[in-house]
Amino acid sequence: GIQVEQSPPDLILQEGANSTLRCNFSDSVNNLQWFHQNPWGQLINLFYIPSGTKQNGRLSATTVATERYSLLYISSSQTTDSGVYFCAVISGSARQLTFGSGTQLTVLP
Amino acid sequence: GAGVSQSPSNKVTEKGKDVELRCDPISGHTALYWYRQRLGQGLEFLIYFQGNSAPDKSGLPSDRFSAERTGESVSTLTIQRTQQEDSAVYLCASSLRSAGELFFGEGSRLTVL
Numbered sequence: 252g253i254q255v256e257q258s259p260p261d262l263i264l265q266e267g268a269n270s271t272l273r274c275n276f277s278d279s280v281n282n283l284q285w286f287h288q289n290p291w292g293q294l295i296n297l298f299y300i301p302s303g304t305k306q307n308g309r310l311s312a313t314t315v316a317t318e319r320y321s322l323l324y325i326s327s328s329q330t331t332d333s334g335v336y337f338c339a340v341i342s343g344s345a346r347q348l349t350f351g352s353g354t355q356l357t358v359l360p
Numbered sequence: 361g362a363g364v365s366q367s368p369s370n371k372v373t374e375k376g377k378d379v380e381l382r383c384d385p386i387s388g389h390t391a392l393y394w395y396r397q398r399l400g401q402g403l404e405f406l407i408y409f410q411g412n413s414a415p416d417k418s419g420l421p422s423d424r425f426s427a428e429r430t431g432e433s434v435s436t437l438t439i440q441r442t443q444q445e446d447s448a449v450y451l452c453a454s455s456l457r458s459a460g461e462l463f464f465g466e467g468s469r470l471t472v473l
Contacts, residue, residue, distance in 0.1 A: 294464040348405070
């Protein structure tokens with residue numbers, strides 16, 4: 252099956268800093284989603300982005316499908332951005348999302 | 361409903377007991393998924409339902425796990441003879457169409473003593 256690798260595994264930032272999270276995948280994808288899992292465990296949809304670029308406030312994402320990677324940008328980070336960021340994909344004839352192992356983000360005040 | 365609804369939110373049970381977890385998908389969503397997340401880990405796919413098609417059960421870890429869904433409505437995940445390694449958060453998701461954008465519920469946290 253498809254492999255999804257996220258980097259870095261852990262990231263500690265000072266409030267106000269910017270960051271870039273990366274997701275590499277091993278095959279072409281039909282669906283790519285970025286999620287934020289908050290400290291209470293809830294998975295929040297950030298982007299549905301199998302290709303192209305999207306922006307939502309301080310967050311933006313870019314997927315370069317031909318080169319099999321996606322980037323999540325967080326600008327002017329806030330303590331509420333802390334949590335785990337997951338990238339997940341659907342590839343080929345599969346119908347379920349395959350998740351990466353996540354990036355644990357901690358934003359310090 | 362407005363979002364995916366799961367119940368119970370927390371369940372503590374004794375080893376060997378059976379448990380049932382319930383998921384109510386977003387109205388109109390034809391696809392429904394169950395995932396498991398162990399503490400500090402990523403999400404593992406368990407089972408997928410699409411309309412009236414046969415479910416994809418390829419992720420179920422053992423025959424103690426089963427799930428049902430009637431049409432495009434509520435689904436139940438049943439774990440028989442629970443073991444301590446079944447302790448995890450069980451997450452349900454739904455999507456408007458097959459391989460579309462998934463939306464997750466808040467999960468059911470299962471603790472097996």
